[in-house]
Amino acid sequence: MSLEEQQPDDDPAELEAAVSRGDELAELLGDLVIGREEHMNAPGLVVRPDEVQEALFKLRDEAGFDHLSCLTAQEYEDRYESIYHLTSFDDRTDEVSVVVPTSKDNPVSQSAEPVYRTADWHEREAYDLVGIQYEGHPDLRRILLPETWQGHPLGLDYDQERPQIATLREHANPLEKDQRAEQGNTMYVNIGPHHPATHGVLHVETVVDGEQVVDLNPDIGYLHRCEEQMCQQGTYRHQIMPYPDRWDYISAGLLNEWAYARAAEDLADIDVPEYAQIIRTLGAELCRIASHMIALGTFALDVYGDFTAIFMYAMRDREIVQNILEDLTGQRMMFNYFRLGGVVWDLPEPREEFFEKIRDFLDGLPEALEEYHDMITSNEILQARTVGTGVLPPEVAKSYGATGPVARGSGIDYDLRRDDSYGYYDELDWDVVVEDGCDNFSRLLVRMREVEESAKIIQQCVDLLEDWPEDERNIQSNVPRTLKPDEDTEIYRAVEGAKGELGIYIRADGTDKPARFKIRSPCFSNLQTLPEMSEGEYIPDMIASLGSLDIVLGEVDR
Amino acid sequence: MSSEQKPFVTDDTQVQTETRDARMAGADDRFNSKLREAFGSSPFILTKFDKFMNWVRGSSMFMLQFGIACCSIEMMHTYAIKHDLDRFAAGVPRASPRQADVIIVPGTIVSKFAPRMKRVYDQMPEPKFVVGMGSCTISGGPFQEGYNVIKGAEEVIPVDIHIPGCPPRPEALIYGIAKLQERIANGESSPVTVKPYELEQFGDLERDEIVDKLAAQIDEDDLVMRYNWADSP
Numbered sequence: 001m002s003l004e005e006q007q008p009d010d011d012p013a014e015l016e017a018a019v020s021r022g023d024e025l026a027e028l029l030g031d032l033v034i035g036r037e038e039h040m041n042a043p044g045l046v047v048r049p050d051e052v053q054e055a056l057f058k059l060r061d062e063a064g065f066d067h068l069s070c071l072t073a074q075e076y077e078d079r080y081e082s083i084y085h086l087t088s089f090d091d092r093t094d095e096v097s098v099v100v101p102t103s104k105d106n107p108v109s110q111s112a113e114p115v116y117r118t119a120d121w122h123e124r125e126a127y128d129l130v131g132i133q134y135e136g137h138p139d140l141r142r143i144l145l146p147e148t149w150q151g152h153p154l155g156l157d158y159d160q161e162r163p164q165i166a167t168l169r170e171h172a173n174p175l176e177k178d179q180r181a182e183q184g185n186t187m188y189v190n191i192g193p194h195h196p197a198t199h200g201v202l203h204v205e206t207v208v209d210g211e212q213v214v215d216l217n218p219d220i221g222y223l224h225r226c227e228e229q230m231c232q233q234g235t236y237r238h239q240i241m242p243y244p245d246r247w248d249y250i251s252a253g254l255l256n257e258w259a260y261a262r263a264a265e266d267l268a269d270i271d272v273p274e275y276a277q278i279i280r281t282l283g284a285e286l287c288r289i290a291s292h293m294i295a296l297g298t299f300a301l302d303v304y305g306d307f308t309a310i311f312m313y314a315m316r317d318r319e320i321v322q323n324i325l326e327d328l329t330g331q332r333m334m335f336n337y338f339r340l341g342g343v344v345w346d347l348p349e350p351r352e353e354f355f356e357k358i359r360d361f362l363d364g365l366p367e368a369l370e371e372y373h374d375m376i377t378s379n380e381i382l383q384a385r386t387v388g389t390g391v392l393p394p395e396v397a398k399s400y401g402a403t404g405p406v407a408r409g410s411g412i413d414y415d416l417r418r419d420d421s422y423g424y425y426d427e428l429d430w431d432v433v434v435e436d437g438c439d440n441f442s443r444l445l446v447r448m449r450e451v452e453e454s455a456k457i458i459q460q461c462v463d464l465l466e467d468w469p470e471d472e473r474n475i476q477s478n479v480p481r482t483l484k485p486d487e488d489t490e491i492y493r494a495v496e497g498a499k500g501e502l503g504i505y506i507r508a509d510g511t512d513k514p515a516r517f518k519i520r521s522p523c524f525s526n527l528q529t530l531p532e533m534s535e536g537e538y539i540p541d542m543i544a545s546l547g548s549l550d551i552v553l554g555e556v557d558r
Numbered sequence: 559m560s561s562e563q564k565p566f567v568t569d570d571t572q573v574q575t576e577t578r579d580a581r582m583a584g585a586d587d588r589f590n591s592k593l594r595e596a597f598g599s600s601p602f603i604l605t606k607f608d609k610f611m612n613w614v615r616g617s618s619m620f621m622l623q624f625g626i627a628c629c630s631i632e633m634m635h636t637y638a639i640k641h642d643l644d645r646f647a648a649g650v651p652r653a654s655p656r657q658a659d660v661i662i663v664p665g666t667i668v669s670k671f672a673p674r675m676k677r678v679y680d681q682m683p684e685p686k687f688v689v690g691m692g693s694c695t696i697s698g699g700p701f702q703e704g705y706n707v708i709k710g711a712e713e714v715i716p717v718d719i720h721i722p723g724c725p726p727r728p729e730a731l732i733y734g735i736a737k738l739q740e741r742i743a744n745g746e747s748s749p750v751t752v753k754p755y756e757l758e759q760f761g762d763l764e765r766d767e768i769v770d771k772l773a774a775q776i777d778e779d780d781l782v783m784r785y786n787w788a789d790s791p
């Protein structure tokens with residue numbers, strides 16, 4: 001039995017439902033729809049570039065699509081195209097793609113920023129990498145590449161050999177020019193790109209008035225390593241899978257690999273044996289624990305400011321998880337363990353020893369978490385720093401497309417493992433953790449409680465695997481040596497990564513490589529909420545908020 | 559190390575104690591170190607000053623707390639418990655480049671970051687050492703073909719030790735650092751390599767198509783880094 005059968009594109013009844021949903025939405029939009037497309041995950045509605053806002057407003061307010069999950073921009077031989085992947089926080093399986101074609105010689109399209117705040121950065125990225133202009137966008141600058149970059153690298157006629165120039169200039173205070181002396185003195189502070197509290201090479205352009213942040217702008221792109229280009233140059237079967245490990249590199253490797261595996265398996269109609277799904281679930285949850293441990297350790301590091309107990313404790317627990325994962329996959333961090341249609345090899349022998357090792361870890365976990373709660377959550381200093389700071393109301397979080405622990409810390413009950421189930425999650429007994437404090441403390445609590453839930457899942461997977469009949473240990477289904485999905489099939493699929501909704505859009509062109517590979521990174525959207533949480537607050541609270549967002553620059557910049 | 563030539567040596571026979579005996583005989587492990595042996599009965603050693611300085615330098619390295627990408631996670635593990643780089647006298651990460659001796663470059667360097675990394679490197683006081691961690695700092699690694707990726711750290715700053723791996727295990731990083739300490743203690747300096755990508759003033763660039771195009775955007779005296787991708791390895 002394949003679990004993928006629950007996907008709408010496989011099941012004829014659901015496919016019909018999707019088509020009729022498309023009709024329903026087309027009727028809602030009326031004349032705004034100038035054409036129809038079928039994507040594998042959702043109906044596609046083609047909209048004129050100067051009527052984007054009207055269409056999106058209608059879909060948001062009247063059809064309940066409150067989540068702009070992703071914006072994919074791409075260039076065809078004859079046109080540019082922006083695809084808005086819409087879905088809803090209440091019903092993740094209800095999806096629609098709004099397709100906006102623009103002409104080659106005048107690639108101007110209306111901005112979606114007034115409808116969904118998250119479109120701000122997504123459209124800047126589309127402009128930067130593909131070259132589509134968005135009319136009415138508040139600040140259409142390059143976002144990932146240096147401002148002085150020439151050309152749009154994911155466009156069709158980009159010449160990678162041409163020289164480029166990057167500058168090292170002082171950044172200007174954006175508030176200074178419209179401030180008179182009597183209004184007080186603002187000071188411009190660069191936080192990063194080399195700074196211990198930015199969790200990597202993030203640059204936060206901050207303007208402070210005394211201790212308070214008056215203007216804040218995260219400047220990203222210091223780790224833009226062309227992940228999308230790399231995936232577009234690789235073949236489906238083997239050459240893409242190593243890259244997901246390096247998007248969210250904090251040991252969330254298997255979660256990321258699953259995002260690619262899920263999209264590609266649905267695209268090429270590949271089944272995954274049940275046994276392999278359980279191994280995947282087991283590995284992915286181990287990765288989630290490792291990832292949350294480092295979020296915990298570095299958050300405490302940001303708030304307390306030293307490499308002492310909590311950081312070391314978190315690293316200790318991570319080492320144990322990494323050892324287990326190394327036994328399973330052969331690597332500590334960059335696993336490359338999933339294959340399309342399954343996993344690369346079975347559990348390590350002797351299996352009893354492997355299970356014993358996991359059980360030992362799980363047995364020790366409650367005590368370890370107790371220790372963390374003693375040291376972190378019940379610590380008065382940490383509470384003073386985190387309770388009520390970095391407040392992110394649920395409506396704002398939704399508008400920015402925040403997902404994962406950030407959304408769940410704001411009381412949004414949204415988890416793809418349950419809402420758009422994949423793998424073996426819907427067969428297991430676990431809960432989605434939601435906290436409604438909306439502050440830094442809630443986000444921390446969500447992560448800590450999610451570790452417990454992950455442990456529950458792992459426990460059940462181990463039990464299942466232990467009793468699995470020896471002759472039914474099928475780790476991979478039959479997959480053709482060369483995968484060539486049909487031309488012009490498009491799919492957008494997401495999984496619940498460690499940081500939130502990690503989505504992949506693939507457009508196949510009939511060759512063995514994707515024509516467009518777009519990564520929807522949860523951190524990219526989550527980081528966008530930082531100004532919302534920090535402006536008007538104290539600068540140390542900004543650092544705490546940044547820590548509680550738990551971003552990974554590899555995934556923000558891709 | 560020998561004390562024979564020196565005039566003011568305590569007469570050994572006068573200070574024979576039980577502890578001394580135990581120390582020399584190795585009955586008690588605590589005292590049976592190589593250093594003790596070298597000292598012998600005397601509290602003095604003779605060495606060249608620069609040799610001594612090299613030894614000191616290698617034995618007390620302040621690392622720059624510098625995270626770029628995936629490798630920095632393994633770097634954190636190297637600093638933290640279990641691997642504990644501090645055991646090898648190289649475990650104090652400093653947040654400021656002005657206090658650091660060694661910069662570990664842990665990750666992919668891209669066009670926007672290279673000028674900043676060069677600036678951080680320039681801010682470190684001499685003598686300074688560079689450890690390139692991971693494949694990306696050797697050649698660009700898995701991202702070598704990327705339009706935005708610098709093909710190795712050596713394009714921007716000189717590198718003393720390259721540690722291959724994607725990412726290298728903590729043990730590999732420790733080995734690389736031990737090798738660096740060895741080299742420093744032996745007084746070896748890094749080879750000076752020709753770096754294609756330097757920070758220079760925009761006005762000093764040779765004028766060509768792209769410079770003309772950007773002339774309106776960039777001041778003459780702004781610092782820039784020019785990437786000639788076609789010449790990259």
